Amino acid sequence: MGLNEINSFNELQSGLLEGKKNYVLLYKKGSEASDCSYQSIDQALNEVKDVNVLAADVSVVRDIHARYNITSAPSLLVFEGKKFSKTVKGCNDDGFYKSLFESALFTARAGDDAKPQKRVTVYSTTTCSWCTTLKRHLDQNGVRYRDIDVSKDQSAAEAMVKKSGQQGVPQTDINGQMIIGFDKVKINSLLGIN
Secondary structure (H helix, E strand, C coil): CCEEECCCHHHHHHHCCCCCEEEEEEECCCCHHHHHHHHHHHHHHHHCCCCEEEEEECCCCCCCHHHHCCCCCCEEEEEECCEEEEEEECCCCHHHHHHHHHHHHHHHHHHHHCCCCCCEEEEECCCCHHHHHHHHHHHHCCCCCEEEECCCCHHHHHHHHHHHCCCCCCEEEECCEEEECCCHHHHHHHHCCC
């Protein structure tokens, strides 16, 4: 399908398709990271078909990023139908985007036969590289999760410490079980990732 340029929040709303995952790339044309992200997504879309990806240049379109509290470009917003679910920040290679899009298609096709998704919450900060690695791992394996930036949400940070007794990030809550750091073996075991 390719990247579809939009020019306003209203176009975003009408461009989101019900019943499937939608992506919106917020980028700043001419920025190295944004151009990298745009090209990588475009490359991934050459290999993965039937993916709805909208794109908005934040230097022109000013009514989208504020609604979703996005402060940096590039940011890829992920929507379940018309409902905003999470953000993937920065530039990733086309392989990352390809696996992200393919896992969304696989999850959509699995439908009713799929095992129920476990409740996953990631406690992170924007400056934590292990947090990014953890979220990338979950994205690549098609795991839906809630991402809470504890540097911006003091009550969530306090709740995290109360649950785990630890202040460091990342921390992952999988159905009430806390995992400190990026313990890939334990996370994969709890989520059934091979």
